[in-house]
Amino acid sequence: MYKKISFNDLEIQKLFQNFYIIPNYQREYVWGEKEVNQLLSDIYDAFCDNSESEYFLGSIVVCRSRESTKFEVIDGQQRLITLSLILNNIKRIYKKNDEKPSSIESMLYSTMITEAGETENSNIIEIQYEGRNVLYDLYQSDKDDKINPIMIEGLPGKTIYDAHVFISDFLNSSFSEDEFSQVKKFLGYFLNKVKVIQIETPEIGKALKIFETINERGISLDQVDLLKNLLFIQMQRTQFQKLAKEWDKFKKSILGKKIKEKPLRFLRYFIMTNYEITKDKKGEYIIREDDIYDWFVKNEPKCSYINNSLAFVRKLQENATFYMNLLINRYNNEDNLYLENLSKLVGSGFKQHYLILLAAKEFKNKWFNHFVKQLETVLFFYTLTKEAPRDIEKRFASWTTEIRKIEKTEDLNDFITNRFSNELDMRMKVFETNFINLNTANIQKYKLKYILAKLIDLIENLWEGCSDYTPIYQYMRSSIHIEHILPEKPTADLIDVFSNGDTIEYDNYKYKIGNLTLLERPINTSIKRGFYQNKVAEYAKSKFYLNRSINKLDTVGTNTSINRISKLLLSFDVWNKDSIDKRSQMLLDIAKKAWVIEKYEEYE
Numbered sequence: 337m338y339k340k341i342s343f344n345d346l347e348i349q350k351l352f353q354n355f356y357i358i359p360n361y362q363r364e365y366v367w368g369e370k371e372v373n374q375l376l377s378d379i380y381d382a383f384c385d386n387s388e389s390e391y392f393l394g395s396i397v398v399c400r401s402r403e404s405t406k407f408e409v410i411d412g413q414q415r416l417i418t419l420s421l422i423l424n425n426i427k428r429i430y431k432k433n434d435e436k437p438s439s440i441e442s443m444l445y446s447t448m449i450t451e452a453g454e455t456e457n458s459n460i461i462e463i464q465y466e467g468r469n470v471l472y473d474l475y476q477s478d479k480d481d482k483i484n485p486i487m488i489e490g491l492p493g494k495t496i497y498d499a500h501v502f503i504s505d506f507l508n509s510s511f512s513e514d515e516f517s518q519v520k521k522f523l524g525y526f527l528n529k530v531k532v533i534q535i536e537t538p539e540i541g542k543a544l545k546i547f548e549t550i551n552e553r554g555i556s557l558d559q560v561d562l563l564k565n566l567l568f569i570q571m572q573r574t575q576f577q578k579l580a581k582e583w584d585k586f587k588k589s590i591l592g593k594k595i596k597e598k599p600l601r602f603l604r605y606f607i608m609t610n611y612e613i614t615k616d617k618k619g620e621y622i623i624r625e626d627d628i629y630d631w632f633v634k635n636e637p638k639c640s641y642i643n644n645s646l647a648f649v650r651k652l653q654e655n656a657t658f659y660m661n662l663l664i665n666r667y668n669n670e671d672n673l674y675l676e677n678l679s680k681l682v683g684s685g686f687k688q689h690y691l692i693l694l695a696a697k698e699f700k701n702k703w704f705n706h707f708v709k710q711l712e713t714v715l716f717f718y719t720l721t722k723e724a725p726r727d728i729e730k731r732f733a734s735w736t737t738e739i740r741k742i743e744k745t746e747d748l749n750d751f752i753t754n755r756f757s758n759e760l761d762m763r764m765k766v767f768e769t770n771f772i773n774l775n776t777a778n779i780q781k782y783k784l785k786y787i788l789a790k791l792i793d794l795i796e797n798l799w800e801g802c803s804d805y806t807p808i809y810q811y812m813r814s815s816i817h818i819e820h821i822l823p824e825k826p827t828a829d830l831i832d833v834f835s836n837g838d839t840i841e842y843d844n845y846k847y848k849i850g851n852l853t854l855l856e857r858p859i860n861t862s863i864k865r866g867f868y869q870n871k872v873a874e875y876a877k878s879k880f881y882l883n884r885s886i887n888k889l890d891t892v893g894t895n896t897s898i899n900r901i902s903k904l905l906l907s908f909d910v911w912n913k914d915s916i917d918k919r920s921q922m923l924l925d926i927a928k929k930a931w932v933i934e935k936y937e938e939y940e
Contacts, residue, residue: 338837340538341536341537341538342535342536343533343534343535343536344533344535344536345531345533345934346531346532346533346534347527347529347530347531348393348419348526348527348530348531348532349443349527349528350530351416351419351532351534352420352423352443352444352460354406354407354460355405355406355407355458355462356398356406356407356408356409356416356460356461356462357401357406357407357408357409357461357462357464358409358413358416358417358461358462358463358464358465359409359464359576360412360464360465360580362364362409362465363494363561363564364465364466364467364492364495365413365414365417365467365495365496365499366492366495367414367417367418367495367499368498368499369497369498369502371414371418372418372499372502372503372506373445373502373506374720375393375415375418376422376503376507377506378391378393378505379391379393379525380506380510380522381522382525382529382530383525383526383529384521386527387521387525388529389529390529390530390531390726391529391530391531392532392533392641393415393530393531393532393533394412394415394532395411395412395531395532395533395535396409396411396412396413396415396416396532396533396534396535397409397410397411397412397535397537398410398412398534398535398536398537399536399537399538400536400538406462407536410537412532415532416461417461417463417496417499418499418503420443420444420460420461420471420475421471421474421496421499421500422526422591423440423443423444424440424474424498424500424730425442425443425503425504425507426440426477426507426519426522426523426526427440427444428478428504429507429511429516429519431478431514435516436774440523443460443655444459444475445457445458445459445460445461445472445475446458446460459472459475464632465492465638466492466493467492467493467495467496469493470488470492470493470496470497471496474496474500480500480501485722493734501702507519517918544645546800548911552602560593560599560600560603562629563628563629563632564583564604566629566633566641567579567583567614567641567645567648575645575646578646579645579646579649581650582646582649582650582653585629585633585649585653586652586653589653589656589657589660590602590656590659590660595660595663595664597659597660597663600625601625601664601687602655602656602659603628604623604624604625605656605659605690605691605694606652606655606656606659607623607628607631607696608621608622608623608691608695608736609634609655609691609694609695609697609736610651610655610732610740611635611638611639612638612737613733613736613737620677620730620733620734621730621733621734621736622653622730622733632643633785635843643784655694655697658694658697659690659694662675662693662694663690665679665780667701667704667705668701671709672705672708672826673705673805673806673807674704674705674708674709674712674805675708676807676808676809677712677805677807677808678708678711678712678715680716680786680808680809680812681712681719681783681786682715682719683780683782683783686725688725688728688729688732689711689715689732691729691732691733691736692711692732692735692736692739693708693711695735695739695740696739696742697735698740699742699820702935702936703742703745703748705892706748706934706936707748707752709805709934710752710933711756711935712931713756713760713931713932713933714756714759714760714807714933714935716931717760717763717767717931718759718763719771719779719783720766720767720771720774721763721766721767721770722770732852735751735755738751738755739751745936745937748933748936749936749937752933752934752935752936753935756933757933760933768924771849771923771924771927772849772920772921772924773848774787774848774849774920775844775847775848775849776818776847776852777847781818782812784811784818784849784852785812785818785854786808787849787927788811788852788854789808789811789812789819789854790927790930790931791882791923791926791927791930792810792811792853792854792880792882792883793806793808793811793930794926794929794930795880795881795882795901795904795905795926796880796881796882798897798900798901798904799881799897799898799901800897801897811854811880814840815856816854816855816856817854817855817856817857817860818852818853818854818855819852819853819854819855819860820846820847820851820852821851821852821853821871821886821911821916822834822842822845822851822868822911823846823864823865823866823914824865825847826842826846826865827865830865830867834912835913841913845913845916848916848920849920849923850915850916850917850918850919850920850921850922850923851916851919853880853882853883853886854880854883855878855883856878856879856881859874859875859877859878862874868908868910868911872886872887872908872911873887875887878886881901882905885902885905885906885907886907886908887907888907889902889905889906889907890902902924904925904926904929905922906918906919906922
């Protein structure tokens with residue numbers, strides 16, 4: 337016989353005559369001070385305005401548990417637990433005033449008759465995830481000093497305990513110690529006039545579907561929650577525990593304590609890098625945060641989350657682990673130099689490159705490293721040509737299918753040529769102009785230091801006659817400073833000599849890329865802000881040839897690597913506007929050798 341969905345209008349007193357299970361696949365208790373105080377304030381204000389009027393609190397969605405006579409809570413656990421904590425705090429006030437709280441206690445824990453006819457003690461609310469002991473210890477204790485502090489560490493134990501404290505503070509501030517009679521009236525109102533609609537469904541799938549459509553008070557569902565519910569809707573109850581364990585692995589992967597990342601960004605990138613995406617109304621291959629759930633609903637055949645939900649969640653978890661490792665510059669469980677260098681360029685705020693790196697998840701090691709190196713060059717060009725991050729993401733999204741289909745070296749090189757090389761070709765003129773005009777006012781300091789480090793690194797490798805890809809961080813340590821050859825804080829005499837006293841012109845030149853280099857701290861400290869003639873001899877003491885060459889170019893033998901690199905460099909007898917302009921052009925020429933797109937065969 338078909339069972340319909342039922343709606344029961346319950347006072348709080350009747351609500352807590354039932355027994356409830358909050359399953360471990362549910363999101364933990366997460367209400368904070370704002371949500372708890374809002375709920376209490378609404379009830380208290382309604383009580384003060386008219387204690388005879390009813391107050392509707394909202395709804396909860398439940399399904400009768402097949403294993404017991406308890407209700408499984410699908411939606412409303414945040415509210416239900418908070419209501420029980422309110423009852424527990426009022427129970428404490430009763431005890432403090434030598435009033436028997438047995439009626440209140442029966443709404444927190446009681447006895448029940450099982451289907452086998454056995455009597456057993458049971459909490460009214462049975463929580464199946466971690467943190468439940470905090471709630472139960474609060475039920476049983478009269479003072480907080482009896483609560484084990486170890487249990488309160490982390491979610492959800494801490495949030496449950498914090499909610500208890502918020503409620504205690506609210507009640508203590510609302511009712512003075514000599515107003516116990518008012519507390520009793522408030523309890524009467526709370527239990528008999530505050531109502532909840534309990535929606536009971538015969539099947540958990542229907543309950544979860546209702547869960548999606550109800551606007552609950554407090555923290556609303558996001559796309560990750562809805563995806564979780566979508567999976568559980570499709571599952572047989574016998575498979576719930578297995579799926580819950582796999583989902584927990586995924587959640588731990590994407591919500592690591594040490595790595596901060598938006599789960600919704602990962603889900604967007606997961607979809608765009610693992611499945612065929614059709615163009616949206618704007619002609620873009622983009623999935624936006626608000627579209628994540630709808631995309632999964634409409635594309636089940638691509639994902640198979642109904643027929644093989646466990647495999648789908650495992651795929652989620654594997655991608656999440658890979659993605660989160662990218663954020664800390666790790667690949668195949670090892671620190672990755674290529675990712676590390678790339679991070680020095682983009683910093684921590686730029687994330688769009690993870691979209692195509694996730695698409696390259698199945699690349700063999702050498703391919704992946706080469707791919708990241710080429711990507712670094714592309715992103716450097718984007719940086720100097722002021723490409724908007726949103727436009728970069730749209731472009732990368734349109735490339736993911738091509739990347740996912742790369743199976744041979746020829747495929748990889750075709751992509752590098754058709755995509756990466758083409759991006760540089762289109763931007764070369766703007767890149768050259770912007771590089772020449774680089775200064776400390778139009779680029780972040782860490783990016784400027786990255787640029788100077790890459791230039792020094794290239795010269796060092798050429799000096800040694802090798803082409804190794806080396807770690808940039810060795811040139812970006814705090815012991816290496818950005819040196820202004822024309823001093824940043826000049827004397828008046830220096831300004832007179834350089835620009836006839838024109839401070840604006842002086843300032844324009846002192847911040848140009850041609851006037852900057854990276855210099856070891858001891859040398860940088862010793863030269864201070866003197867004239868070029870007094871500083872240049874100190875540059876000769878630097879371990880970096882790019883600095884030493886400012887004073888004098890080295891020559892060794894004939895057609896040696898040192899001679900060849902010296903042809904790229906300039907030395908200067910004087911330091912004036914012409915010198916800075918020439919050195920800016922020289923650094924551009926070096927940059928075009930440091931950031932190049934290369935086919936994979938060149939590294940085999």
